[in-house]
Amino acid sequence: MIERAPTLTERRKAATQLDIARAAARLFTEQGAQDTTADQIATAGGVSLRTFYRYFRTKEDAVSPLLTVGADAWRAHLVGIPVGTPLRPAVEDAIRATLSEADSEGLALTRGLLRATVEDPDLADVWYRVNHSSEAALLPVLAHAAPDADALTLRLVAVAATDAIRIAFEIWAEGDEASAPVDLAARCFRQLSGG
Template sequence: MQGASLTERRKAATRWDIARTAAALFVENGLRATRAEDIARAAGIAPRTLYRYCATKEEAVAPLFAVGSQQWVEAVRDAPHTLSLPDALRYAAARTLAAAPGDTQGTESLEWVRSLLRMAADSPALRSVWNDACRESEATLATVLAARAGHPADVGTLDIRLTAATAGAAVRVAVETWAASDAPATGPEGPAALAERCLASTAGASRSG
């Protein structure tokens, strides 16, 4: 968080700690059995403090849903401009949707996302948090795509919005498909590999159309 104030960094750290604590409790005890008060106690904060960061217990894990998708969008922004757009999207997926060797924190976060997405299948509230994270990522991606095209003012045009929505859906489907499986977080059936395949498929469909 370059340029962020100390207060903002502290808030971000607290929000991340709450998310990790909530995810661990959901996995250990189940979503229904975990109360917001349990999350606050385990995180070492007062319940009223918890509610300043999230309105519901399900919203507590929003940072875990958001971090991967936002990192992917930022990687699209930072991808070499010599790459075509489809290649830039796949380049970003390969670098952000798989934990690096030895990155235990990254692997742990991915496994939490898998567990949370499985819980979301039976929890409309948790599914809504996931959908919100995907929509926010899609909106950010639209601004990135417009900037890469050299037309930042065109973020609301049909082509930019459709491209962002299609790419976002491809990555979402890949992550959800991986989460529903027992495949490891790396390898040919991991989220990064599946995302690359989905993105390649949508690019091929676009060219054939």
């Protein structure tokens, strides 16, 4: 499965969106989503309000790029596995490898966002939408890695992987552990995938 490398313009756009997402996450964590405006996010992200709305429909949508970084990274781990590799161990290895590489700033921002989702249903919708999109993006990666697997198996592994990470992060966000929930995510995946 060969993916086209992003152009310079696409990389710059993605970097700007990630800067805005980090600014939004900081503000939502500090002030709460209800008390944060799109104008504040734009200013903190170093863009005009017009540019902000060119990239995002709502202030809550602004955090999507931050939430997708991890999913993109662990899918990238899976893209490189040899065709025919057993799916469950490969997915668990990718989850472990990616979460072990998570940076402390990204983890702190994610924790703050997940705590803010409890108070803001619009922010919670973004979290669930990002997870659903991650699941959909995982399917072709799994299908490439396991071309002989049936559609149901692929879907169940994608659901189990995505939900395992989602559940692990939601539980982790309730506590104060600084490191990523590597073992919890792997445990969730094993239980959800029947492994």
